[in-house]
Structure formats: structure tokens, C-alpha cells
Amino acid sequence: MVSAFQGRLYYVRVSAYNMKGWGPPASSLPPSAAPSWRESDGREPRRRGHIEAMERLLQQVRATHTHYCCGASKLQNPSRKQSVSRSLKHLFNSSNKFVKTLKRGIYLAAVFYHKDSLLVTAEEQIPIVEVDDSYSSSLMQDFLWFTKLSCMWEDVRWLRQSMSVSMSSSSTLQARHKMLTAAGQLQQNLLGTHNLGRVHYEPIKDRHGNVLLVTIRDTESQHSLFSGKWMQVTKLQSQRKSLSTPEEPYALDILIITIQQDILAYQRRSTHRLAPGLYLGYLKLSSSVDQIKVLVSQRTPNMLCHARVRDNANVSVSFLLLLPAADDVCSAPGQSNPYTPLSGFLHLPLQMFE
Incomplete structure (x- = not known):
């Protein structure tokens, strides 16, 4: 029904029709009903003002940390000779160069793409x-923290300064x-841009002790951000000389092999x-000791x-009564799960989905 008003009673009669004509009309049961959907046209968005409020909070935190960092730096009062020595050491430090082969440790890769080409x-x-030559059991928690930088790459330098003061022995x-330092190296010394894109939803691991964190950015054109060049993905894959075996590939080989079908495809589909x-959504969470994951479609x-119900987005009370109770679809950890997904689904960390 088009142009119906909320709260107004409407009466409906139904007649059937075939080749012999119309049949007798029949009244509906109940004889009348009032629309109970939620009117959304003309309403202010729920998140109106939330972004501004969060920005104000961030500015307050930044001001507090800046004052604290400045006070600590004045107490240290480093000499000019120490500053020059640190600058020279930073200039010739090998960590400021790109890594060609992976050894045991954590690494950060920046994937910049335009259509079917990559910046190399x-x-x-x-x-x-390189981020570090080792990692602890809290790697996943550190990774989920690192993914939040996708919304604030421009604050990496400020975060490094704030964290270096309060780092102590933690x-x-x-x-x-060290993750911030690696991101800062890519931004300032190597790529020359603050925006590294979005962090891929999971790190790439291999059996050789390597962990590869990947950031992905879709550029508007093939402009070079540093002394590099653009290359077709297929050409990069064909020219790659792997040092590992197909049974135990290195993390870098896994990245290059899956970059077209998995990583870039995931990035493009995430913008749809x-x-x-009106859609019916299905929320399925799975929890473990260190994280919560949500089920999504690839x-x-x-x-x-989700499943599409109809073009009309209005939601009625009778439709909400169709939803099952939580006890009917939840299972305790360790029990057999009848809702285990088939192929075509992913379990994303809740922080990534948000």
C-alpha cells in the first residue's frame, strides 16, 4: 500500500479473478488495521553529532598528551650533539629500507593498487x-589495536611520541x-604519504615464523608516491621467484598468490x-579466549x-514477531554447532567488522 499513514485505520476487501470474471468480495480478518511501521523519512540520522563529539574528545586527549610529552622532553633536555648523532643513525639505519626477503619476525606491507596494477x-x-624480529602470544590483540589506525594515519607521529614517554617496560x-615506527617509516621516509589505506582483516602467517601485516589502499590514478613504478598483478605473480616450497610457502608468497582473488577482491566487496x-539480517557471533568474531558473507x-524481504523498507510489528528467541539459535562453547557456515562465508574479528 502506497501513501499509508501511521495510526490510521484501513479496511481491505479481497476479490479473486479468473477467466470467468471476479468472485464475491471477502472481508479481511481482522477487518481493519493501522500501519505500525517506523517512519524514517525526514528524521535526523542517529549518528548525527557523534563524529563531532568523538573528534572533540580526541582533541582533548591529544592536548593532554602533548602537554605531558612536552614536559617530559624538557626534563630530558638532550644536547645538540646527541640529536645530530641520532639523526645520522636514523639516516643510515637499514630498517628504513624496503625488505626483499622475509626472515623470522613481523613485517608490514603496503599494497597500493589502481584497477589491476600495484605500486612496487x-x-x-x-x-x-620490518616491525620486529619476534612476537609474543598477544600478537592478535596488538594487531586488532593496529587496525584502528586505519581511521587516524595522520596521528601516527603523535601516537609514537606519546607512547615513547609512557612506554617504560611494558x-x-x-x-x-614498533608497529607505529614501521608505519611511520612507510609514511615519511619511503612512500611519502600519510594514508596507508585499510588494514587487511587478518595477518598472513607462515610456518617459518613470519607474520605479515597488510595495508590496502585504492588510489584514484597511477601516480607514483616514491621512486617506484606500477606493475600489473599478473606480471608480478609470474615474475616472482619463490624461495619456498608449495607445501610451506613464505608469507610474502602467500600475499602475492592470493592478492588478486582474495585480498583485493575483499577490499572491493567491502565498499558495496x-x-x-527491507532486509532480514542474521547476527552470528563466535567467541574465544582473546577475541569475538562475526559471521559475514564473502x-x-x-x-x-541477510536476505532481502521486499522493496518497501517499512518495518511492522507483525514482522518483528517472526524473529526466533536467542535460546533457539545459540549454543555454548564446546557443543556441536548446527549453524557452521558452508563455503562462501568469513569469520571477521568484531573490531574489523565495526
């Missing part, structure tokens, strides 16, 4: 820098500070939007699993 170094390698802060209408990983 002069040696035709994906830009990769292993967690030290690991995260649903057409206007075709639309930025949305919950």
Missing part, C-alpha cells in the same frame, strides 16, 4: 618494512610502538552497498548475513 619498488617488490606498549529495501563482508 624499483626492484619490483611490494613495499615491506612489552605490549613496546610491541605497539545494499539497494534500498560477497558483502561489510554487512551481516
Whole structure:
């Protein structure tokens, strides 16, 4: 029904029609009903003002940390000779160069793409820098923290300065500070841009002790951000000389092999939007000791699993009564799960889905 008003009673009679004509009309049961959907046209968005409020909070935190960092730096009062020595050491430090082969440790790779081309170094390698030569059992928590930088790459330098003052002997802060340092190297010294894109939803691991964190950015054109060049993905894959075996590939080989079908495809599908209408969503969470994951479809990983109901987006009370109770669809950890997904689905960390 088009142009119906909420709260007004409407009466409906139904007649059937075939080749012999119309049949007798029959009244509906109940004889009348009032629309109970939620009117959304003309309403202010729920998130109106939230972004501005969060920005104000961030500015307050930044101002507090800046004051604290400045006070600590004045107490240290480093001499000019120490500053020059540190600058020279930073200039000739090998960690400021791209990594060609992976040894045991954590690495950060920056994937910049435009259509079917990738931005590579002069040696035709994906830009990769070393984060650390080892990692702890809290790697996943550090990684989920690192993914939040996708929304604030421009604050990496400020975060490094703030964290270096309060780092002390905390292993967690030290690991995260090294992630910030690696990101800063890519931004300032190597790529020359603050925006590294979005962090891929999971790190790439191999059996050789390597962990590869990947950032992905879709550029508007093939402009070079450093002394590199653009290369077709297929050409990069064909020219790659692997040092590993197919049974135990290195993390870099896994990245190059899956970059077209998995990583870039996931990035493109994450930007899709649903057409206007009414959808029934399905929220399925799975929890473990260190994280919570949500079930999504590979075709639309930025949305919950869903089914389209109709073009009309209005929601009625009778439709909400169709939803099952939580006890009917939840199972305790360790029990057999009758809702285990088939192929075509992903379990994303909840922080990544948000």
C-alpha cells in the first residue's frame, strides 16, 4: 500500500479473478488495521553529532598528551650533539629500507593498487618494512589495536611520541610502538604519504615464523608516491621467484598468490552497498579466549548475513514477531554447532567488522 499513514485505520476487501470474471468480495480478518511501521523519512540520522563529539574528545586527549610529552622532553633536555648523532643513525639505519626477503619476525606491507596494477619498488617488490624480529602470544590483540589506525594515519607521529614517554617496560606498549615506527617509516621516509589505506582483516602467517601485516589502499590514478613504478598483478605473480616450497610457502608468497582473488577482491566487496529495501539480517557471533568474531558473507563482508524481504523498507510489528528467541539459535562453547557456515562465508574479528 502506497501513501499509508501511521495510526490510521484501513479496511481491505479481497476479490479473486479468473477467466470467468471476479468472485464475491471477502472481508479481511481482522477487518481493519493501522500501519505500525517506523517512519524514517525526514528524521535526523542517529549518528548525527557523534563524529563531532568523538573528534572533540580526541582533541582533548591529544592536548593532554602533548602537554605531558612536552614536559617530559624538557626534563630530558638532550644536547645538540646527541640529536645530530641520532639523526645520522636514523639516516643510515637499514630498517628504513624496503625488505626483499622475509626472515623470522613481523613485517608490514603496503599494497597500493589502481584497477589491476600495484605500486612496487624499483626492484619490483611490494613495499615491506620490518616491525620486529619476534612476537609474543598477544600478537592478535596488538594487531586488532593496529587496525584502528586505519581511521587516524595522520596521528601516527603523535601516537609514537606519546607512547615513547609512557612506554617504560611494558612489552605490549613496546610491541605497539614498533608497529607505529614501521608505519611511520612507510609514511615519511619511503612512500611519502600519510594514508596507508585499510588494514587487511587478518595477518598472513607462515610456518617459518613470519607474520605479515597488510595495508590496502585504492588510489584514484597511477601516480607514483616514491621512486617506484606500477606493475600489473599478473606480471608480478609470474615474475616472482619463490624461495619456498608449495607445501610451506613464505608469507610474502602467500600475499602475492592470493592478492588478486582474495585480498583485493575483499577490499572491493567491502565498499558495496545494499539497494534500498527491507532486509532480514542474521547476527552470528563466535567467541574465544582473546577475541569475538562475526559471521559475514564473502560477497558483502561489510554487512551481516541477510536476505532481502521486499522493496518497501517499512518495518511492522507483525514482522518483528517472526524473529526466533536467542535460546533457539545459540549454543555454548564446546557443543556441536548446527549453524557452521558452508563455503562462501568469513569469520571477521568484531573490531574489523565495526
